Amino acid sequence: MDVVRPGFLPGSDRSREEMEALQREIAAAASFGDDFEFDVADLELADSPVDEPTAADSVSEQTALTAGDAPVVVGVDQAFVGDDYSVSAAVAIRGGRVIERAAGRAALQFPYVPGLLSFREGDAIVDALESLSVEPDVLVLDGSGRIHFRQAGIATHVGVLFDVPAVGVAKNLLCGTPRDPFDDPLPEGARVAIEADDSMDAPEGTVVGYAYQSRQYPNPQQRHVNPLIVSPGHRVSAETAVDVVAATCTGYKLPAPTRLADRYADDLKD
Secondary structure, three states: OOOOOHHHOOOOOOOHHHHHHHHHHHHHHOOOOOOOOOOHHHHOOOOOOEOOOOOOOOOOHHHHHHHOOOOEEEEEEEEEEOOOEEEEEEEEEEOOEEEEEEEEEEEOOOOOOOOOHHHHHHHHHHHHHHOOOOOOOEEEEEOOOOOOOOOOOHHHHHHHHHOOOEEEEEOOOOOOEEOOOOOOOOOOOOEEEEEOOOOOOOOOOOEEEEEEOOOOOOOOOOOOOOOEEEEEEEOOOHHHHHHHHHHHOOOOOOOHHHHHHHHHHHHHHO
């Protein structure tokens, strides 16, 4: 993959004010409407993808022929090795098979600050995605997209940087207000709209994403799974972002692309 907008590279040598200003530029460049050519239904995974390649493998001719013209979805997740550096894992899935993995690594030069995650983890993500030989149809990243104070979470930053459709999948709500409360456990498949509030740059009341209940136990009052927080990163709408996640969940809480990327990121720490 090639970086399309190098001016948006997440270098950490900026002041906090400069980082926030850059995020607003990224948000202005982002598209939160559907702008892609694949059919989301073609992303549907019935089972967990067959995990074929080793860490050093790229897409093989036989795998490409088997997958046909199915769209490529790439999951991205990160892990940390102490306070020294971060590793990023990108796992490409096509036609129910893992066709390629790519790894990235970068020194940690910026502390964790809510809302500025891409400046801490972005260099490793860029390193991993630039190593991919396949072109993704859509990226699914561990983190927020438009559900962000300045509408530029890590999924938006990376999506705009590479100009690729991107979806953010977070485990916690960073900002915004649920249209309906989800203090009580939600049934599997439920979607609750998240609206922009006065903590965000987006117009108040705008639907910026969804809480999506990807999995739930039969008796949620006794034991339950919390919903995922899904938001568009770039070139997808809020509704389509949830459709992408729903299509790629295979009986687990996390969608398969980021679940496999999480596993690979843990392997990279060793």
